[in-house]
Amino acid sequence: MATPLHPQSPPPVRPSSRSEFEIAIVCALPLEFDAVCLAVDEFWDVNGDSFGRARGDQNLYTTGRIGNHNVVLALLPGMGKVSGASTAANLRHSYTELQLVLLVGICGGVPSPGGSREVLLGDVVVSQQVVQFDFGRQYPGRFITRDDASNTLGRPDRAIRTLLATLQTEHGLERLEEGAAQHLASIQCTASAKGRAVTYGYPGIEQDRLFPPGYFHKHHGQTQCLCHESEHPCPQATTTSCKDLGCDVARTVRRQRLYARQKSKVFVGNVGSGDTVMKSGLDRDRLAYAHQLIAFEMEGAGMWDELPCVVVKGVCDYADSHKDKVWQPFAAAAAAAATKAVLRQYSQTDRQCRSKYTRPGLQGIPPTQPS
Numbered sequence: 383m384a385t386p387l388h389p390q391s392p393p394p395v396r397p398s399s400r401s402e403f404e405i406a407i408v409c410a411l412p413l414e415f416d417a418v419c420l421a422v423d424e425f426w427d428v429n430g431d432s433f434g435r436a437r438g439d440q441n442l443y444t445t446g447r448i449g450n451h452n453v454v455l456a457l458l459p460g461m462g463k464v465s466g467a468s469t470a471a472n473l474r475h476s477y478t479e480l481q482l483v484l485l486v487g488i489c490g491g492v493p494s495p496g497g498s499r500e501v502l503l504g505d506v507v508v509s510q511q512v513v514q515f516d517f518g519r520q521y522p523g524r525f526i527t528r529d530d531a532s533n534t535l536g537r538p539d540r541a542i543r544t545l546l547a548t549l550q551t552e553h554g555l556e557r558l559e560e561g562a563a564q565h566l567a568s569i570q571c572t573a574s575a576k577g578r579a580v581t582y583g584y585p586g587i588e589q590d591r592l593f594p595p596g597y598f599h600k601h602h603g604q605t606q607c608l609c610h611e612s613e614h615p616c617p618q619a620t621t622t623s624c625k626d627l628g629c630d631v632a633r634t635v636r637r638q639r640l641y642a643r644q645k646s647k648v649f650v651g652n653v654g655s656g657d658t659v660m661k662s663g664l665d666r667d668r669l670a671y672a673h674q675l676i677a678f679e680m681e682g683a684g685m686w687d688e689l690p691c692v693v694v695k696g697v698c699d700y701a702d703s704h705k706d707k708v709w710q711p712f713a714a715a716a717a718a719a720a721t722k723a724v725l726r727q728y729s730q731t732d733r734q735c736r737s738k739y740t741r742p743g744l745q746g747i748p749p750t751q752p753s
Contacts, residue, residue, distance in 0.1 A: 396426050397452050400433050403445070404481040404731065405453045406473055406689070407721065410465070410681050414487035415457045417582065417714040420569045421722045422446040422453070439472040451725050458681065462657045463514075466684030474689055481541065482728060483689040486721050488713045489653070489679040490660050490701030492670040493592050495635050499676060501697055502639055503590045503709045504646050506562065506720040507677040509653040509693035510546050511537065514683040515669050516656030527672065539690050545728060546692070550650050554727065561723030562716070563645045569715045582715035585708050587643065592635045595663030598703050615703065646696075646716045651676040653693050655683035663702035677701075694721050 397403060409415040425446040427433075433445060444455040454477055458465045466485070474480065491501040501507075518527040538546065548554040570582050598615060639647075652675050660666055660678040669675060678701045682693045696713030699705035 397433075397445075400454075400477050401479050403452045403454045403477050404479055405448075405451045405725065405728075406456065406477060406480050406483045407453055408456045408458065408466070408469060408473070408483060408485050408681075408685065409487050410458045410461050410485075411487060411714075412457065413580070413710060414714045414717070415455065416578075416580065417569065417711075417718040418455060418486055418721065419444070420572050420715070421448060421565060421718045422455075423448055426452070434476075436472075436476040439476045441469055441472045441476070443476070448722055448725050450730060451728070453725075461680050463655070463681065463684030464657075466681035467688055468684075470685040470688035470691070480689060481731070482545075483685065483691045484721050484724070485679075485682055485685055485691055485693045485695075486717050487679070487681075487695050488698040488710055488717065489677045489693075489695035490666070490699050490705065491677050491697030492666060492675055493635075493637075493700050494670075494676075495592065495637050499649055499651070500637055500639050501649060501676065502637065502643060502647075503697055503699070504584065504712050504716055505697045506646055506648045506716050507653060507693070507695055507697065508546070508549065508648060508650045508720070508724070509682060510650050511652045512655050512682040512686045512691075512693065513652050513673045513675060514656060515654040515673065515675070515678070516658050517683075527669070538692070542690055542692060545724075546650060548727065549648075549724070555648060557727065558648050558720065558723050559645060561726055562648065562720040565719035565722045566646070566716055569719055573715075580711045582711045584712055587640055589708050590640060591631060591704070592637065592700055593633055593663070593702065593704055594635060595667050595702065597630075597633050597663075646720075648720055649676050653682060653695075654678045655680060655686075655693075660701040661703050661705055663700070666701040692724075694724065696720075 407418055409418055425444070427445050431443060431445065435441065435443065441456050446453055456469055456473055458469050470483070489507060491505065491507065493501050515527055518525060537543070549558055573581050652673055654669060654673060654675040654677065657680060659680070666678065677695065677697065679693060679695055682691065685691045694717050696717035698709040698713035
C-alpha cells in the first residue's frame, strides 16, 4: 500500500469571515480557472457567497479549501498587467490577511534544448522573480529593455523566498513533482467524471514540436503568397496551422527529454511579464538570455507589487511564431496540479491552525463543559 505524501490531519472548518483566508489563487482565463476549480477539495460558497467583499471591490470571488488551506479564487476580467494590478488591489482590500497569492495558468516557455533547463510543453514554471520585459525605451528601429527592469518589481518577501528555496532543493522538488503528478491524474479523472467538455488529456509527444528560432511560421514551398520569400508572415499565416502552411517537421529540434519523458517537470526561475504576447523565437531567446528567463506571461508584473505573489504556470507553447492552442488545456491542468502540490508544502500560520481546534463542538471536538 502506497504511503501518502503527507500525514492526514483534520481539515479546517468553514471560515467565519474573510480574515481567515490567507491564500488567494488568481487566473486570467476561464480555462485556467476551471482547471483550478477541479483541484479544490471543498467549496465554501455552494449556497452562495456569505463572505461578501469590501465596498468598491468589483471582483467576484469563489471560496473553498485546498488541503488545510482556505483559498479565495478570482478570475481576471481580461489579460495583461493592468487587469492583474486592479484585481490585486481590490483583492487586497477585501481579503486583508492574505499571505500568499498564486497567479495560476498557462505561459510560453523558453525551451533551452540540451541544457539543464530543457523545458517541454506541459512542464510547469514557478517564478523566483518577475521581470517586466516591456519596460524600457523605444528608439528608432529597436526597443531597449531597462537594464534594471528586474529590480523595479522588488523581490518576494522572506516567507515566499523561504518557500521557493525549499522547492528548489532536490527533496522539495521531488515532493513537488510527485504531488503534482498525482493531483494532475485526479484533475483529469474528475473532469471526465463530471462530463466536462475539456478533459485535460496529454496531447502526445508528436504534438510537441520545437523549430529553430529563425525558422518562421509562414507559407513554405509553392504558393501564391509571397511571404515564403520574406522573414515576415502574411496575416493569413498567423492564424493557419503549421500543417497547412507546410512547416517542415524535419526542421524540428531534437530534445533529450522528449522521448524519455515520464511526467511534467517543475522549473523555478525568472519569468518575463508584459502586455506583449511573445510570438518570436529570436526575440524570446534574446530577452531570455538578457534576463535569464524561463518563461513569458502577461499578468505577473501587474500583481507583483500589489500582493505577495508567485506565478505558477504550465507551458503551452514555446513563445514563437508556431504557437497554437493544442497544449493549453493540459498545461492549465498541470499548473493547477502543481499549485495544489505547492500548497501542500506551504505551512499554515498558528492562527489558522488554532481555528481548527479551539472552536467548541466543531471537527469532532466536544464543547467545553461548565466547571
